[in-house]
Amino acid sequence: MHLSAFTPIITFTLFIHSFSVILGQQPYIGLGTVACPRRGNKNSIRGYTCNGANRSCQAYLTFRSQPIYNSVSTISTLLGSDPSQLAKINSVSLNETFETDKLVLVPVNCSCAGEYYQTNTSYVFQNAETYFLIANNTFEGLTTCQALENQNHNPADIYPGRKLSVPLRCACPTKNQTEKGIKYLISYLVNWGDSVSLASAKFGVNYMTTLEANNLTLTHSTIYPFTTLLVPLHDKPSSFQTVSPSQNTSPPSPPYSDQSSNKTRVYVVVGVSVGASALISVLTAVIFFTRYRKSQKQDDSVSEAIEKKPQGKKKVDEKLSEIISGIAQSFKVYGFEELQRATDNFSPSFLIKGSVYRGVINGDLAAIKQVEGDVSKEIEILNKINHSNVIRLSGVSFHEGRWYLVYEYAANGALSEWIYFNNMDGKFLSWTQRMQIALDVATGLDYLHSFTSPPHIHKDIQSSNILLDNDFRGKVANLNLARCLEGAEDQFPATRHIVGTRGYMAPEYLENGLVSTKLDVYAFGVLMLEMVTGKEVAANLTEDETNLSQVLSAILGEESGQERLKDFVDPSLRENCPPELAMFVIQMIDECINRDPASRPSVHDMVQSLSRTLNSSLSWEKSVKISGK
Ligand SMILES: *[C@@H]1O[C@H](CO)[C@@H](O)[C@H](O)[C@H]1NC(C)=O
Ligand SMILES: *[C@@H]1O[C@H](CO)[C@@H](O)[C@H](O)[C@H]1NC(C)=O
Ligand SMILES: *[C@@H]1O[C@H](CO)[C@@H](O)[C@H](O)[C@H]1NC(C)=O
Ligand SMILES: *[C@@H]1O[C@H](CO)[C@@H](O)[C@H](O)[C@H]1NC(C)=O
Ligand SMILES: *[C@@H]1O[C@H](CO)[C@@H](O)[C@H](O)[C@H]1NC(C)=O
Ligand SMILES: *[C@@H]1O[C@H](CO)[C@@H](O)[C@H](O)[C@H]1NC(C)=O
Numbered sequence: 001m002h003l004s005a006f007t008p009i010i011t012f013t014l015f016i017h018s019f020s021v022i023l024g025q026q027p028y029i030g031l032g033t034v035a036c037p038r039r040g041n042k043n044s045i046r047g048y049t050c051n052g053a054n055r056s057c058q059a060y061l062t063f064r065s066q067p068i069y070n071s072v073s074t075i076s077t078l079l080g081s082d083p084s085q086l087a088k089i090n091s092v093s094l095n096e097t098f099e100t101d102k103l104v105l106v107p108v109n110c111s112c113a114g115e116y117y118q119t120n121t122s123y124v125f126q127n128a129e130t131y132f133l134i135a136n137n138t139f140e141g142l143t144t145c146q147a148l149e150n151q152n153h154n155p156a157d158i159y160p161g162r163k164l165s166v167p168l169r170c171a172c173p174t175k176n177q178t179e180k181g182i183k184y185l186i187s188y189l190v191n192w193g194d195s196v197s198l199a200s201a202k203f204g205v206n207y208m209t210t211l212e213a214n215n216l217t218l219t220h221s222t223i224y225p226f227t228t229l230l231v232p233l234h235d236k237p238s239s240f241q242t243v244s245p246s247q248n249t250s251p252p253s254p255p256y257s258d259q260s261s262n263k264t265r266v267y268v269v270v271g272v273s274v275g276a277s278a279l280i281s282v283l284t285a286v287i288f289f290t291r292y293r294k295s296q297k298q299d300d301s302v303s304e305a306i307e308k309k310p311q312g313k314k315k316v317d318e319k320l321s322e323i324i325s326g327i328a329q330s331f332k333v334y335g336f337e338e339l340q341r342a343t344d345n346f347s348p349s350f351l352i353k354g355s356v357y358r359g360v361i362n363g364d365l366a367a368i369k370q371v372e373g374d375v376s377k378e379i380e381i382l383n384k385i386n387h388s389n390v391i392r393l394s395g396v397s398f399h400e401g402r403w404y405l406v407y408e409y410a411a412n413g414a415l416s417e418w419i420y421f422n423n424m425d426g427k428f429l430s431w432t433q434r435m436q437i438a439l440d441v442a443t444g445l446d447y448l449h450s451f452t453s454p455p456h457i458h459k460d461i462q463s464s465n466i467l468l469d470n471d472f473r474g475k476v477a478n479l480n481l482a483r484c485l486e487g488a489e490d491q492f493p494a495t496r497h498i499v500g501t502r503g504y505m506a507p508e509y510l511e512n513g514l515v516s517t518k519l520d521v522y523a524f525g526v527l528m529l530e531m532v533t534g535k536e537v538a539a540n541l542t543e544d545e546t547n548l549s550q551v552l553s554a555i556l557g558e559e560s561g562q563e564r565l566k567d568f569v570d571p572s573l574r575e576n577c578p579p580e581l582a583m584f585v586i587q588m589i590d591e592c593i594n595r596d597p598a599s600r601p602s603v604h605d606m607v608q609s610l611s612r613t614l615n616s617s618l619s620w621e622k623s624v625k626i627s628g629k
């Protein structure tokens with residue numbers, strides 16, 4: 001376990017300092033939860049404040065299975081949950097025993113007791129325990145010393161056999177959150193190596209929303225193991241969200257399972273003629289490292305492993321060096337020291353976002369992403385891709401069980417930063433820039449859908465996965481969830497694993513798990529909607545939150561549409577966009593988010609339409625300049 005595993009997570013060094021909008025719902029109290037000796041007035045340490053819309057609600061906790069609390073019955077007893085509900089939400093039977101460290105969802109009834117939300121359970125003091133051990137080790141941070149002491153009379157009087165009343169940390173959504181469609185809050189137990197973005201991604205929620213829910217900001221977003229982070233949910237959590245990261249990031253099944261070794265063979269046969277051998281090597285490398293890491297739990301970096309060749313591991317090391325030379329054919333393999341030098345030893349001042357660092361390699365800027373778990377999909381796809389609208393992977397490194405992917409550097413960061421925090425710090429994208437970016441994204445997607453062999457779908461198009469280069473040209477990034485579309489058919493069989501980001505996911509995928517290129521078209525429609533309105537998708541939805549088209553039809557359908565348009569578009573565009581073109585774009589969006597996938601245009605159609613729109617926008621911009629407006 002390394003402390004560096006949970007480095008401070010988001011510091012958007014490019015444009016942070018004046019960002020100060022704080023809509024904190026419940027403050028994240030960090031190590032306060034386990035700071036036992038420090039008693040006192042930081043009341044929030046006792047529990048989350050009763051500031052919600054309702055005084056009681058359904059809420060969720062998470063718990064990491066550990067002996068002896070590793071079964072449905074022992075966990076539900078410990079945490080005062082209902083065993084049958086607990087079994088149901090984790091999709092297991094009542095007599096299930098969980099493997100150690102498995103993240104278990106725990107449904108609870110949360111309610112106000114005085115100032116704080118809590119759910120009650122009881123616990124009998126064992127020999128040689130302290131409040132700290134109970135709060136941190138037994139309850140894993142779901143309660144705190146302060147809360148325990150506050151709730152029990154004569155807190156100092158502890159003896160084996162004493163029954164304690166234990167308040168657990170839960171919370172109900174505030175009015176603000178309810179208005180955004182948030183129905184539940186889950187008290188997520190932070191693990192080693194977690195970050196706000198990883199935790200958000202796990203539950204498919206927007207990173208900013210989670211930050212807000214915990215009164216965290218882009219500059220202050222460090223979180224610690226054995227503390228609770230509230231993750232706001234639109235829907236009940238489900239067991240597919242709690243699978244371990246390596247399974248989570250490569251749906252439907254990890255590449256080393258039986259099922260997809262078939263797939264690997266298909267890739268080889270279908271064949272990328274030139275890169276085939278490199279590709280196999282990359283895949284094997286990933287599989288191998290994942291296994292190697294699991295079985296050995298060693299801290300060997302790739303280069304160390306090759307150089308040292310300790311006794312008894314000879315075979316393993318021979319294999320390693322083969323693999324490395326395989327990767328080296330398609331990407332550069334960096335020594336970890338090179339990356340350390342490039343990032344001043346991964347210093348926070350080089351942190352861009354999440355686990356992505358800025359680095360200087362041979363005088364050029366690069367983005368270095370530290371990745372947990374399985375990177376095979378992304379490497380495999382990027383290996384075949386060479387397109388200016390898709391982020392380029394230039395190299396890889398492996399150190400202490402982690403992969404580091406080195407990408408081309410996108411100087412202007414993520415699109416989300418520009419559209420959500422519009423006009424702060426002078427950050428503003430003009431109408432024409434937005435159209436150019438939309439066209440870039442469509443072009444990148446078109447390439448993935450139609451010009452890779454076999455075709456791929458991205459599956460996680462959203463504004464934070466679009467990066468902007470120095471000239472504000474868009475690049476599609478984060479191909480973690482991307483999948484290849486085999487055969488001639490445009491549709492996958494239904495998949496059980498729903499992954500992606502809520503709000504961007506097409507209805508047929510959410511409802512039936514259907515996967516096709518039209519998923520990306522839907523998400524792209526939502527992305528354009530955000531670009532036009534300057535708002536997150538959730539904020540565009542009011543009451544009937546599943547229906548974006550209703551929002552649009554209010555503008556498209558009526559005669560007063562043009563009037564409404566003014567309120568609809570991003571305030572900073574209001575006087576600065578051509579209304580006819582805006583209407584046209586809204587029409588396109590409407591087609592993209594059609595419920596019926598077959599009625600959505602193809603990305604190729606979008607490229608055509610957007611390229612006309614961009615041309616018209618450029619002419620409009622020129623005419624505005626000439627008329628001196
Ligand atoms: C709710 O949102 C409004 C505006 O979005 C903000 O002014 C207010 O402070 C928020 N309330 C809380 C409790 O965060
Ligand atoms: C949220 O954090 C800011 C500082 O980052 C602090 O001033 C403010 O009091 C906090 N809000 C709550 C409700 O704790
Ligand atoms: C609050 O309570 C009302 C009525 O009891 C219910 O309709 C609503 O769904 C609750 N809201 C939340 C966020 O639980
Ligand atoms: C929570 O409340 C519901 C209905 O009010 C009840 O059915 C359920 O058993 C309660 N759960 C627990 C753990 O008390
Ligand atoms: C769990 O219960 C099911 C039936 O409810 C039974 O088929 C299964 O064998 C049980 N498993 C164990 C490990 O006892
Ligand atoms: C939990 O315990 C506290 C303190 O004993 C009490 O005030 C509160 O009503 C209890 N909550 C429930 C739901 O029983």
Ligand SMILES: *[C@@H]1O[C@H](CO)[C@@H](O)[C@H](O)[C@H]1NC(C)=O
Binds near residue numbers: 136138226
């Ligand atoms: C809290 O508990 C965890 C797990 O039981 C343990 O690894 C960790 O060291 C504890 N924290 C402290 C500060 O003792």
